[in-house]
Amino acid sequence: MSTLKVHTIESAPENSKPLLENSLKSFGMIPNLHGVLAESPGILEAYQMLHGLFENSSFNNDELTVVWQTINVEHGCHYCVPAHTGIAHMMKVDGEITDALRNQTAMPNQKLQTLHETTLSIVRNRGNVTDAELETFYAAGYSQRQLLEIILGLSQKVLSNYVNHIAETPVDKAFEKFAWKK
Numbered sequence: 765m766s767t768l769k770v771h772t773i774e775s776a777p778e779n780s781k782p783l784l785e786n787s788l789k790s791f792g793m794i795p796n797l798h799g800v801l802a803e804s805p806g807i808l809e810a811y812q813m814l815h816g817l818f819e820n821s822s823f824n825n826d827e828l829t830v831v832w833q834t835i836n837v838e839h840g841c842h843y844c845v846p847a848h849t850g851i852a853h854m855m856k857v858d859g860e861i862t863d864a865l866r867n868q869t870a871m872p873n874q875k876l877q878t879l880h881e882t883t884l885s886i887v888r889n890r891g892n893v894t895d896a897e898l899e900t901f902y903a904a905g906y907s908q909r910q911l912l913e914i915i916l917g918l919s920q921k922v923l924s925n926y927v928n929h930i931a932e933t934p935v936d937k938a939f940e941k942f943a944w945k946k
Contacts, residue, residue, distance in 0.1 A: 768931035770799035779805035783812060793936065797843060797924055800931045807923060814920035821913040825855040830876050831917040833865035834883040837946070839925040843933045846942035866944055878904035883914050891915070 769775070772794065773784045780802035787798045801808040819828065829852045836844040845866060852862045860872045871877040882901045885893050901911060927933070935943060 766930060766932040768800050769803060770796050770931075770934070771802040772799065776802040777805055780808055783808045786812065793938065795847070796933050796936050797847070797928060800927055800933050801923075807927070811920065811923050814916065814923065818913065818917045818920050821916060822907075822909055823913060825852075825857050826861055826876060827879055827910075828917070829855065829857045829861060830865065830871065830879050831883050831914055832921060833862065834880050835887055835918055835921040836925060837865060837868060838884060838887050839921065839929075840946040841921075841925040841928050842945055843928040843935055844921070844924055845944040846935050846939040849942035849944070850939040875904045875906075879906065879914075882906075882911070883918075886914055887918060 771777075771780065771784070773781055773788070776784055776799075783805065784794050784798060784802055787794045798808060798811075801811055818831075821828070823831065829848065832848045833845065833852070836848055849862050849866065853859075858872070861876065863869075864871050865880070871880050878900055882893065882897060885897050898911070902908075
């Protein structure tokens with residue numbers, strides 16, 4: 765059982781308060797993950813920065829979702845899978861994509877399948893992908909920039925997934941209907 769606290773703006777360390785206020789402005793609530801991260805202003809700031817950078821990468825909404833959820837499911841994150849399912853709905857991502865990711869079935873098209881497989885390989889092999897995997901990724905229409913952006917997304921997800929495992933972060937009310945477990 766975790767003893768990590770889920771902070772509010774009032775209970776957070778002073779340097780985390782403006783970061784939580786940013787969360788409230790951005791999401792209309794303070795996600796429980798942000799409340800947990802608030803204990804360490806540096807990790808909360810890093811997470812928010814990585815999230816913004818990845819969200820503004822060259823990937824479209826479907827591709828962002830594929831990278832995020834591939835990592836979340838592979839890491840077995842009880843918090844991030846439901847949260848990113850809800851976020852995908854808000855981003856108007858086709859439900860067929862989110863269902864395939866959650867259920868670990870094939871993507872609806874080969875390009876997204878290649879993105880999914882490349883992301884999985886990077887996660888599982890700690891960045892040691894084969895030349896053949898890279899050739900397949902590039903042949904699908906992706907670029908070196910996007911290969912590096914997968915690692916950016918992975919950086920964000922390592923922070924959140926690992927913290928959620930340790931903290932046993934409660935799923936936010938808004939995402940409870942998307943509950944998931946591996």
